[in-house]
Amino acid sequence: MDSNDDICDTSKLTFEGNFNQQVQEIMCYIRLTRQEVETLQLLFDDLYQSFNGVWPGCKVLGFGSIVTGLGIKTSDIDCFVQLPSWYYPPDEPFVIKARNILKQKNWIFQQIFAITTARIPIVKFYHVPTKRFCDVNFNSIAGVRNSELINYFLQIDQKILYLAILIKYWAKIQNLTGFNMMSNYCLTLMVIFYLQQRNILPSVMHMQEKVDEYFVGNWNTAFRKANNFCCIEETLYQLLGGFFRYYKTFNYNKFMICPYIGKPIERDLFLKTETVPWEFLLYKINLEYIDKFSSSRQCKPIRLDTFICVQDPFEHNRNCAVSVHVKLAQNIIFHFHKASEIFDRTNENNFLKQLLVTMDKNRPKQKKPKQPAVSNRIKKQNKQTQNLKQNVKFITQSYFKGKKGRNG
Structure with a gap:
């Protein structure tokens, strides 16, 4: 997100009209537009194309605020890469290998580093086309399941x-x-x-x-x-x-x-x-x-x-x-x-x-x-x-x- 898009600066809000009108103004100010959400598909596509060449049959599943509907203009992207069951953990962690794969496309992925000591290891990077930061893990689909539950509640x-x-x-x-x-x-x-x-x-x-x-x-x-x-x-x-x-x-x-x-x-x-x-x-x-x-x-x-x-x-x-x-x-x-x-x-x-x-x-x-x-x-x-x-x-x-x- 560009630094000039500081949604925490509430001085840009007018707070005019009644409560519901003010809510709509806030939503327009902080939420991702439909076009911005649709553009995020580029990130998932780039990840899939990069990983599928090494791990054929993999799936890239988004979770977190983008999936639940809580995404705002400052939201990062969370992804789980699901590998086919026949893949066994390599000698080096998946996130290390993923980091090396993404580094080969430095015009798309930048600021790449792997965190292997976390409870759920992740590889972090900045996606140039969408101007978004992203966290990717290979270990747990729990985030995907939690996001599905929250999305269901919020859409009622x-x-x-x-x-x-x-x-x-x-x-x-x-x-x-x-x-x-x-x-x-x-x-x-x-x-x-x-x-x-x-x-x-x-x-x-x-x-x-x-x-x-x-x-x-x-x-x-x-x-x-x-x-x-x-x-x-x-x-x-x-x-x-x-x-x-x-x-x-x-x-x-x-x-x-x-x-x-x-x-x-x-x-x-x-x-x-x-x-x-x-x-x-x-x-x-x-x-x-x-x-x-x-x-x-x-x-x-x-x-x-x-x-x-x-x-x-x-x-x-x-x-x-x-x-x-x-x-x-x-x-x-x-x-x-x-x-x-x-x-x-x-x-x-x-x-x-x-x-x-x-x-x-x-x-x-x-x-x-x-x-x-x-x-x-x-x-x-x-x-x-x-x-x-x-x-x-x-x-x-x-x-x-x-x-x-x-x-x-």
């Missing part, structure tokens, strides 16, 4: 899609999402979970009933698409304000956000396998399964030592909020409170203008909190819970202390 009603986009844009402006911060995927799950509390969206567990299983790794990623949803009576304005109100008062200390069952679930239940609820039978099976070849467990327990815990709807041992450290958690909670206050004190036609501005000048000055200890999976889980409670208590006290100072 335009209000849901616009709600998710507005919250994504708000979080980007306030520097809450991005590298080493909360992921957009995690934030979108929070949107879905909030709508589940309003009985607008079903639980993933309900969607997996009476449908053939589709396993990716150890996890069932199948879901059925239903068409018997009731009409959403609330306006987009009400849903947006309700989102901030809900997470302003959410008990992060006690509960984790669980789109799978569609309701908050106590963290302490996951401290021991025997107390894990029956709905998570697959989690318990995976946790107890030991690989006979490596004599180690195939599945590690979900991390519970983070301030915000968002469980993946398919991979139940994955906490999607592991990157939310104490300082970031403090910032997120502050902005939930601030956004809720704006919603309460302004009218419908002034809400977006007040919401979509940076709050840096209004942010309370507080001492830098201590960085939480990173779990090494050796410490006892009750110690993790104790640390969590102390940290969340610190965040809450810090926020209200700052608020009292401003009001005083």
